[in-house]
Amino acid sequence: MFLDAVKKTTESNTNELFENGFGSHTAEEVYTKWAQWQPSLISHHGDMCCEISREWVTAMDFSELNGEDVLTGPRWLREKFHWGCSTFPIFWCEAVRKSILDCGALAALAHEVFISRGVKSVRVQLVQKFSKNSTRQWASNWHDGNTQLEWVNEDLIYHEGCAVVLPDNKIKIWDASAGWWVDPKQRNGYGSVVAVRLFASSNNGAETGFTWGDHHLTVNFWQKIAQVSESFAV
Amino acid sequence: MKIYISGLYCGTNPQPGVGIARSLRGAYPNATLVGVEYSNRCSGVHWQDLDDVWLQRPWEELNLADHADQIRKVLDAGGLWISSIDLEIMWLGSAFPEGHPNLLVPSLPALQKVSKPAISAHKDLPVKIPTFVTTELSDWDLHAFCREHNWRVWLKGPYYEAVRVRSWTEFVTMRNVLSTAWSTDRLYLQTHVSGYEESITLSAYQGELLHCVAMRKRDLTEMSKTWAGDISEVPEEFVSALRGVIKTLNWSGGAELEMVRDSQNQLWLLEVNPRFPAWIHGATIAGHNMSALLVEAVTGEPAQKSPAISEEFTRVVLEVPVRPELPLSPLPEPLAGRVGHSLKHPSGLLQFANRLHDLNVFNHEDDAAANIENGNNGNGALPKTDTANVPTSFVDDLTHFDLGQIETPSFLFLEKTATGLFNKAQALSAELSTEDIKVTNAYSIKTNPDERLIRLAHESGFLAEAISLLEVKKALDAGFNSDQIILNGPGKWWHKEALPEGSLYSVFCDSMEDLTRVVEEYNSGNLKTRVLGIRLRTPNISSRFGIPIDTPEAFQMLVGAVRNLPRDCRFGIHFHMASSNVGVGQWWHLFESMLKWCSSIEALGGRTIEVLDIGGGWFPEDLAKNSGDRFRKAINLIPEFLPHVRQILSEPGKAIAQPSMALAMQILEIRNSYGETREVVVDGSIAELPMYFFYPHRILSRDRQSGAWKSLNRGKTHLLGRLCMEHDIVATNVELPQDAEVGDVLVFCDAGAYDRSMSYVFGRG
Numbered sequence: 001m002f003l004d005a006v007k008k009t010t011e012s013n014t015n016e017l018f019e020n021g022f023g024s025h026t027a028e029e030v031y032t033k034w035a036q037w038q039p040s041l042i043s044h045h046g047d048m049c050c051e052i053s054r055e056w057v058t059a060m061d062f063s064e065l066n067g068e069d070v071l072t073g074p075r076w077l078r079e080k081f082h083w084g085c086s087t088f089p090i091f092w093c094e095a096v097r098k099s100i101l102d103c104g105a106l107a108a109l110a111h112e113v114f115i116s117r118g119v120k121s122v123r124v125q126l127v128q129k130f131s132k133n134s135t136r137q138w139a140s141n142w143h144d145g146n147t148q149l150e151w152v153n154e155d156l157i158y159h160e161g162c163a164v165v166l167p168d169n170k171i172k173i174w175d176a177s178a179g180w181w182v183d184p185k186q187r188n189g190y191g192s193v194v195a196v197r198l199f200a201s202s203n204n205g206a207e208t209g210f211t212w213g214d215h216h217l218t219v220n221f222w223q224k225i226a227q228v229s230e231s232f233a234v
Numbered sequence: 235m236k237i238y239i240s241g242l243y244c245g246t247n248p249q250p251g252v253g254i255a256r257s258l259r260g261a262y263p264n265a266t267l268v269g270v271e272y273s274n275r276c277s278g279v280h281w282q283d284l285d286d287v288w289l290q291r292p293w294e295e296l297n298l299a300d301h302a303d304q305i306r307k308v309l310d311a312g313g314l315w316i317s318s319i320d321l322e323i324m325w326l327g328s329a330f331p332e333g334h335p336n337l338l339v340p341s342l343p344a345l346q347k348v349s350k351p352a353i354s355a356h357k358d359l360p361v362k363i364p365t366f367v368t369t370e371l372s373d374w375d376l377h378a379f380c381r382e383h384n385w386r387v388w389l390k391g392p393y394y395e396a397v398r399v400r401s402w403t404e405f406v407t408m409r410n411v412l413s414t415a416w417s418t419d420r421l422y423l424q425t426h427v428s429g430y431e432e433s434i435t436l437s438a439y440q441g442e443l444l445h446c447v448a449m450r451k452r453d454l455t456e457m458s459k460t461w462a463g464d465i466s467e468v469p470e471e472f473v474s475a476l477r478g479v480i481k482t483l484n485w486s487g488g489a490e491l492e493m494v495r496d497s498q499n500q501l502w503l504l505e506v507n508p509r510f511p512a513w514i515h516g517a518t519i520a521g522h523n524m525s526a527l528l529v530e531a532v533t534g535e536p537a538q539k540s541p542a543i544s545e546e547f548t549r550v551v552l553e554v555p556v557r558p559e560l561p562l563s564p565l566p567e568p569l570a571g572r573v574g575h576s577l578k579h580p581s582g583l584l585q586f587a588n589r590l591h592d593l594n595v596f597n598h599e600d601d602a603a604a605n606i607e608n609g610n611n612g613n614g615a616l617p618k619t620d621t622a623n624v625p626t627s628f629v630d631d632l633t634h635f636d637l638g639q640i641e642t643p644s645f646l647f648l649e650k651t652a653t654g655l656f657n658k659a660q661a662l663s664a665e666l667s668t669e670d671i672k673v674t675n676a677y678s679i680k681t682n683p684d685e686r687l688i689r690l691a692h693e694s695g696f697l698a699e700a701i702s703l704l705e706v707k708k709a710l711d712a713g714f715n716s717d718q719i720i721l722n723g724p725g726k727w728w729h730k731e732a733l734p735e736g737s738l739y740s741v742f743c744d745s746m747e748d749l750t751r752v753v754e755e756y757n758s759g760n761l762k763t764r765v766l767g768i769r770l771r772t773p774n775i776s777s778r779f780g781i782p783i784d785t786p787e788a789f790q791m792l793v794g795a796v797r798n799l800p801r802d803c804r805f806g807i808h809f810h811m812a813s814s815n816v817g818v819g820q821w822w823h824l825f826e827s828m829l830k831w832c833s834s835i836e837a838l839g840g841r842t843i844e845v846l847d848i849g850g851g852w853f854p855e856d857l858a859k860n861s862g863d864r865f866r867k868a869i870n871l872i873p874e875f876l877p878h879v880r881q882i883l884s885e886p887g888k889a890i891a892q893p894s895m896a897l898a899m900q901i902l903e904i905r906n907s908y909g910e911t912r913e914v915v916v917d918g919s920i921a922e923l924p925m926y927f928f929y930p931h932r933i934l935s936r937d938r939q940s941g942a943w944k945s946l947n948r949g950k951t952h953l954l955g956r957l958c959m960e961h962d963i964v965a966t967n968v969e970l971p972q973d974a975e976v977g978d979v980l981v982f983c984d985a986g987a988y989d990r991s992m993s994y995v996f997g998r999g
């Protein structure tokens with residue numbers, strides 16, 4: 001039928017290193033820079049200062065949930081904290097008093113609140129494509145433009161989120177910095193997710209991996225999220 | 235090929251006509267596309283893809299029979315008619331009861347099956363319908379529905395328009411607006427579903443589903459209308475079910491299923507529009523030319539292929555040249571100095587709706603039956619009754635009054651009702667108490683300081699809750715001992731000279747400053763109390779009371795203070811939010827949320843919490859309804875969070891006091907009615923019913939023949955208070971008995987709580 005939409009073809013193959021279908025980047029370039037990075041953590045002084053702060057976050061989250069489902073994204077965190085530069089290590093007692101937190105700190109907080117709600121959650125690292133103009137702007141705002149930001153590589157950026165695990169090992173990825181669920185229907189272009197790495201222990205889905213939209217993701221490995229760019233070129 | 239397309243309005247809530255024209259132009263470059271409109275203010279008439287515009291007079295003055303004849307000629311001549319106007323589609327269904335092969339709209343019976351809110355045709359689809367009720371119910375029942383659903387409800391019009399109402403005042407105002415606009419009381423309230431909006435649009439001809447696609451809203455206007463979206467295929471299980479529904483309905487034309495997907499992935503069907511959606515060209519951009527498919531099915535003429543350009547679409551605002559033959563009209567004068575030149579519904583859809591009512595196009599009996607029958611998920615309408623039930627004890631109590639001898643307006647103490655409610659509350663607390671946790675009631679004196687109620691509270695084993703030392707004195711005078719008194723509130727030390735020498739039961743501090751002072755007074759021996767506690771401010775619901783915990787700094791300060799509390803008295807926590815304001819479900823979430831906060835305070839502050847005061851603010855029916863089960867669950871939940879709690883304090887004052895008094899008032903004047911609405915002046919006023927704006931009151935009148943008390947139904951009479959105040963209207967839309975006379979007494983029930991305690995002297999000289 002003439003009206004049939006051209007179906008998308010989605011790949012997520014860790015063995016395929018050189019064809020990612022995006023701009024000039026090869027798969028290696030996409031995530032090599034951050035291959036050794038671990039998800040950000042909120043540290044604990046082992047004292048009351050941090051314990052009070054952690055309790056405050058989880059209690060506040062339950063109040064903010066306001067009777068909605070536990071799988072509701074904790075957007076209140078993004079309403080309280082602006083996105084910006086954080087320095088690490090960052091402790092609970094510091095983090096909750098900041099007005100600005102970076103994606104790693106926000107993702108760590110979101111991960112904690114999901115777990116406190118009884119929702120299975122895993123940490124997620126992402127590589128997103130923006131534009132060189134955007135990354136230049138971020139560099140300018142964060143370091144007066146004099147220093148190369150470690151989380152930026154040309155038009156690509158390192159980003160963090162967390163995923164909630166649904167029945168049948170499906171996941172949804174929460175972007176705590178944006179306050180939205182990342183769309184698994186990947187499309188090339190500004191803001192698109194280029195690569196993903198999930199962190200999960202063996203008792204947390206590591207063996208079977210997870211399904212994110214049409215993607216099957218194995219854990220603890222960077223995987224590119226590719227889409228054939230000519231899909232809609234008819 | 236000649237195709238007529240109606241519905242060319244192009245504001246921020248546009249009709250689909252222009253989108254259909256754009257899609258058809260791409261598929262049939264040589265077709266003659268004729269735009270049909272009923273106002274030249276609908277800017278789509280100027281769209282370039284239209285070869286001609288068939289401009290009709292507005293709906294309010296259109297000769298419908300003549301218009302139907304003209305359309306029949308067009309159809310008989312081979313023209314196709316794609317309507318994009320819901321009301322026009324309903325009218326066409328009645329004007330062409332046998333249909334017409336070229337009239338691409340569903341039949342009237344099919345429309346009946348998809349009429350909202352029940353949408354009876356949904357049963358075979360994998361969707362649910364949000365719970366709803368018709369606004370033809372009594373105000374008392376409507377208020378209960380809103381409370382039950384946490385005031386997360388939408389008031390929806392019969393055809394168009396939906397407004398979120400968050401309070402009784404908002405509801406009453408918007409009901410009046412929508413009822414007036416659409417000339418019907420047949421509105422409905424539907425629960426809000428949190429989630430993401432998505433739609434399915436379909437194209438069908440004579441019961442055959444031609445195609446369907448899904449669209450997720452990706453950007454919205456301030457009215458929640460689509461501004462951008464993405465298109466995808468509909469899952470096969472949905473398509474299969476939809477195919478069956480379309481076949482059953484013998485559907486022709488476009489349609490849109492508007493839905494919300496919640497966080498559990500459940501789809502909730504809000505409505506079925508009997509036409510293509512306004513974003514229909516977005517589907518064409520993605521390669522799904524739904525309107526071309528429809529035309530192809532009717533004519534057999536192959537359409538040109540629509541390229542799939544993008545799965546995503548968005549809107550922009552465009553300026554286009556005005557057709558010289560349809561120059562712009564002048565703007566209407568702002569009415570009576572108001573701001574703006576309202577151009578809403580320029581084609582006269584409101585008046586058209588009225589005409590359709592008069593033509594009886596809609597079979598409301600079938601509609602009502604369908605709405606009651608509704609649902610594969612049990613979310614049907616309540617049985618229709620516009621009369622509120624009144625407990626028999628009210629009527630029994632009223633028989634003890636000689637209302638002919640009472641000077642009105644006058645509060646009537648319903649002793650049997652009050653006694654029964656106190657007894658019931660006491661029995662419930664005894665039933666809920668366990669070996670480990672004792673549940674005790676406390677009567678909040680401010681709710682109604684009438685001595686008869688305070689005495690009943692004392693006799694029923696209640697504690698007394700006071701918010702000032704004057705109230706403490708009143709409790710003592712009524713027979714309470716000081717250690718049966720809970721002292722609470724921000725001004726509790728007002729009239730400090732009245733502080734009793736004996737120990738109080740508990741003192742709950744409203745601020746950090748209050749806490750500091752109370753601890754000092756306690757340590758110095760000036761204040762004696764068995765329980766020293768704090769009131770927590772609800773962190774996510776606006777409140778002026780209690781110690782805030784909504785910042786880490788405030789929380790840390792509180793934890794520090796709790797660590798320094800005197801060790802020789804018990805520690806308690808109080809929280810309160812009126813469930814009648816926030817809704818029943820939200821209150822129970824708040825309860826659980828507060829247990830969590832208390833648990834954190836206990837762990838971090840190093841003080842065990844032994845007493846929990848959970849406040850009141852219950853609407854009587856909400857406390858009575860399943861109260862045993864709900865409270866039992868709550869009591870069972872407490873040890874999980876707070877294993878050391880031994881005492882629960884519950885304050886059901888409002889639930890008990892509110893039904894315990896009624897207000898009798900007399901009719902002073904019955905005015906001749908002009909139009910539908912009748913005005914009646916009474917000697918009562920909002921000075922005696924200050925809570926009128928916050929919840930409805932059941933009103934009783936005495937039947938002249940039988941002498942029986944009966945609830946007033948909904949009707950067209952407004953009861954005006956005696957005060958020279960514009961807003962002194964004590965009831966709207968009630969139905970007085972036909973034989974009502976000046977001097978008749980009306981009894982307003984449910985006036986025994988804050989109506990009584992907050993009533994004021996006004997207009998009495």
